[in-house]
Amino acid sequence: MIEAQDLTKRYGDKLAVDHLTFRVEPGRVTGFLGPNGAGKSTTMRLVLGLDRPAAGRATINGRRYAELAQPLRTVGALLEARAMHPGRSARNHLLFLAQTQGLPSRRVDEVLDLVGLREVARKRTKGYSLGMGQRVGIAAALLGDPSVLLLDEPVNGLDPEGILWVRNLIKQLAGEGRTIFVSSHLMNEMSVTADHLIVIGKGKLIADCSTREFISRSSEKSVLVRSPDADRLADLIAAEGGKAMAQEPSDGQAAALSVTGLEAPRIGEIAAANRIVLHELTPQLASLEEAFMELTAGSVEYGGGETAAAGSPAAASTTTPGGSQ
Amino acid sequence: MTSVSPPPAAPSPFTATARPATSPARRTGFGGLLLAEWTKIRSVRSTPWTLVIFAVVSLGLTGLLTWLTLRALNDGRNGARGSGILTDPVGFILGTGLGLGQLAICVLGALVITGEYSSGTIRASLLAIPHRYPMMLAKALVFAVLVFIVGEIVAFCSFFIGAVLVNGQTFTLTGTIAGHAVTAHRTLSVSLSQPGVLRAVFGAGLYLTVLGLFALAIGGLVRHTAGAITAVIGMVLVIFPLAGLLPDSWGAHVHAYLPTVAGQLITQDKPSAGQLLSAWQGFGVFCAWTALLLAAAIFLLQRRDA
Numbered sequence: 109m110i111e112a113q114d115l116t117k118r119y120g121d122k123l124a125v126d127h128l129t130f131r132v133e134p135g136r137v138t139g140f141l142g143p144n145g146a147g148k149s150t151t152m153r154l155v156l157g158l159d160r161p162a163a164g165r166a167t168i169n170g171r172r173y174a175e176l177a178q179p180l181r182t183v184g185a186l187l188e189a190r191a192m193h194p195g196r197s198a199r200n201h202l203l204f205l206a207q208t209q210g211l212p213s214r215r216v217d218e219v220l221d222l223v224g225l226r227e228v229a230r231k232r233t234k235g236y237s238l239g240m241g242q243r244v245g246i247a248a249a250l251l252g253d254p255s256v257l258l259l260d261e262p263v264n265g266l267d268p269e270g271i272l273w274v275r276n277l278i279k280q281l282a283g284e285g286r287t288i289f290v291s292s293h294l295m296n297e298m299s300v301t302a303d304h305l306i307v308i309g310k311g312k313l314i315a316d317c318s319t320r321e322f323i324s325r326s327s328e329k330s331v332l333v334r335s336p337d338a339d340r341l342a343d344l345i346a347a348e349g350g351k352a353m354a355q356e357p358s359d360g361q362a363a364a365l366s367v368t369g370l371e372a373p374r375i376g377e378i379a380a381a382n383r384i385v386l387h388e389l390t391p392q393l394a395s396l397e398e399a400f401m402e403l404t405a406g407s408v409e410y411g412g413g414e415t416a417a418a419g420s421p422a423a424a425s426t427t428t429p430g431g432s433q
Numbered sequence: 434m435t436s437v438s439p440p441p442a443a444p445s446p447f448t449a450t451a452r453p454a455t456s457p458a459r460r461t462g463f464g465g466l467l468l469a470e471w472t473k474i475r476s477v478r479s480t481p482w483t484l485v486i487f488a489v490v491s492l493g494l495t496g497l498l499t500w501l502t503l504r505a506l507n508d509g510r511n512g513a514r515g516s517g518i519l520t521d522p523v524g525f526i527l528g529t530g531l532g533l534g535q536l537a538i539c540v541l542g543a544l545v546i547t548g549e550y551s552s553g554t555i556r557a558s559l560l561a562i563p564h565r566y567p568m569m570l571a572k573a574l575v576f577a578v579l580v581f582i583v584g585e586i587v588a589f590c591s592f593f594i595g596a597v598l599v600n601g602q603t604f605t606l607t608g609t610i611a612g613h614a615v616t617a618h619r620t621l622s623v624s625l626s627q628p629g630v631l632r633a634v635f636g637a638g639l640y641l642t643v644l645g646l647f648a649l650a651i652g653g654l655v656r657h658t659a660g661a662i663t664a665v666i667g668m669v670l671v672i673f674p675l676a677g678l679l680p681d682s683w684g685a686h687v688h689a690y691l692p693t694v695a696g697q698l699i700t701q702d703k704p705s706a707g708q709l710l711s712a713w714q715g716f717g718v719f720c721a722w723t724a725l726l727l728a729a730a731i732f733l734l735q736r737r738d739a
Contacts, residue, residue, distance in 0.1 A: 153738075156560060157559075157563045158556060158559060158560070158738065158739045159738040159739070160736075160738060173563055174563040174564065176563065179560065179561065179563055180560065180561055183560075185560055187553075187556055190552070190553055191552075191553040191554060191556045191557045192552060192553065192554055192557065193477055193548060193549075193552040193554050194552060195477045195478050195479065196473075196476045196477050196554075197476065200472055200473075200476035201554075201557070203472050203476075204469040204470075204472040204473050204476075205469070205557060205561050207465050207466075207468040207469035207472060208465055208466055208469045208558075208561040208562055209465070209561060210465050248557060
């Protein structure tokens with residue numbers, strides 16, 4: 109289990125991590141989601157004791173990282189794509205790490221087999237592709253058979269096959285009861301791997317909930333309604349507290365309304381009670397990427413002014429801390 | 434914490450056959466760190482390359498410059514007499530090749546630590562050793578032993594190459610003293626049994642060892658390869674020697690106590706006129722400087738974000 113308490117990191121006058129408090133539970137995949145520059149990597153580095161927090165503390169299984177005697181046996185971490193010397197072979201990179209933890213060199217060969225790098229393990233990592241480098245990093249993370257894993261953007265630079273491999277690996281590791289904390293800036297990637305999400309923007313916590321809850325909470329639900337009697341229906345919906353907006357009519361189809369504030373069943377009931385014919389009644393879910401962008405719209409570090417300003421009205425209505433700025 | 438075991442029917446391929454959590458955590462201690470640092474240092478090409486360059490430059494230049502200087506003397510070119518080969522042949526032999534070869538040791542010393550920063554390996558290292566300073570101590574120790582062994586071998590080989598060329602050479606020196614023409618014959622002879630010679634040759638290896646640690650400390654402070662190498666070589670070749678131009682007795686004292694100036698005293702078989710420190714005192718001063726810089730490097734390593 110990973111716990112962050114009021115974790116804060118300051119670079120100059122900028123808060124990279126802003127009083128973060130969260131908990132990563134074992135036995136499930138916890139996604140760490142946020143736009144680029146949101147402070148995900150910094151948070152991970154604080155948890156791993158590489159950076160010094162300005163305030164707050166982070167613990168792993170109740171202890172600070174530096175208090176772990178042989179940390180790689182408890183915690184495995186994949187930081188950037190390359191945290192290894194280009195002139196050193198993958199095997200020697202893993203070997204020196206194993207030696208610091210008193211792990212046998214047999215274990216190095218095991219993890220090399222596991223990530224499928226046995227054949228190239230004695231070659232210098234300079235010639236490795238991005239995906240191979242990533243596999244070495246994952247091998248290093250798994251070296252000590254840790255119960256806690258922190259993976260920073262593990263699918264970066266991987267081909268589709270590699271992405272699938274990482275997804276399955278992560279799920280299996282979580283299934284074994286390990287604590288898995290995976291960061292990504294891609295909402296879609298997280299929606300297929302993560303059971304739970306911790307979402308941050310500009311260093312602040314935006315959401316800490318299950319992936320399903322996050323998606324339904326953050327996607328603004330609207331219902332597409334098509335009816336030959338759209339005008340009368342729009343008035344009735346407004347009277348019920350909903351909001352109907354006329355859509356561009358398409359060829360040969362009845363006029364369409366986009367309704368928010370009322371669920372599809374209620375709209376159907378209103379239509380039936382007033383004997384209005386409906387041609388279509390479709391609940392619309394915003395795509396995951398859209399949902400994520402809406403939620404973090406106010407907290408994109410390097411967002412273009414246009415897009416950030418044009419961020420949908422939903423961003424203001426949800427409880428986005430950055431949205432108030 | 435023991436992680437939840439997978440169902441017995443499907444053993445996880447990710448689990449080590451000897452599961453660390455169940456096997457009593459084998460305490461590795463400092464020995465494991467030494468082993469790891471040795472793996473690091475031997476597994477990058479810069480190590481053998483710089484050491485080969487060090488040996489080739491040192492031995493090659495010792496042989497070449499000794500031979501050329503002797504030839505020039507035999508040809509009667511008096512300029513060669515200023516080289517000191519006649520008055521202090523041991524100092525000449527140890528000062529020529531190793532004087533340039535030492536730069537390779539400076540480069541390697543800086544690289545051993547800056548290479549970790551430039552490649553990102555430092556993060557992997559510090560994740561494995563979050564207390565940090567044991568990593569630096571293990572690195573310094575392993576590197577020192579390596580440079581000591583190679584340095585002593587090259588120092589003794591340099592001496593023997595020089596000795597073979599120098600021994601038995603006889604020169605007839607002519608000059609005038611008080612208006613009278615005088616002629617003197619000098620037969621050069623150097624051996625380890627002469628007073629101070631063994632200490633000077635052995636001391637050359639010691640000097641190189643501490644020089645390597647000095648560069649390692651600078652590398653740990655600067656954390657950038659080019660900056661660290663420039664700083665070390667600038668100090669050793671330019672700044673410290675130039676300090677000899679400082680005026681008066683305070684200038685002489687400042688110069689005498691500078692790291693490599695003091696350190697090089699141990700490589701001289703006989704003290705020069707007006708020498709402020711003895712050979713071992715000088716070496717002690719050099720060691721103190723190096724220890725101070727290493728302590729500063731470790732202090733910053735503990736405090737800085739990696």
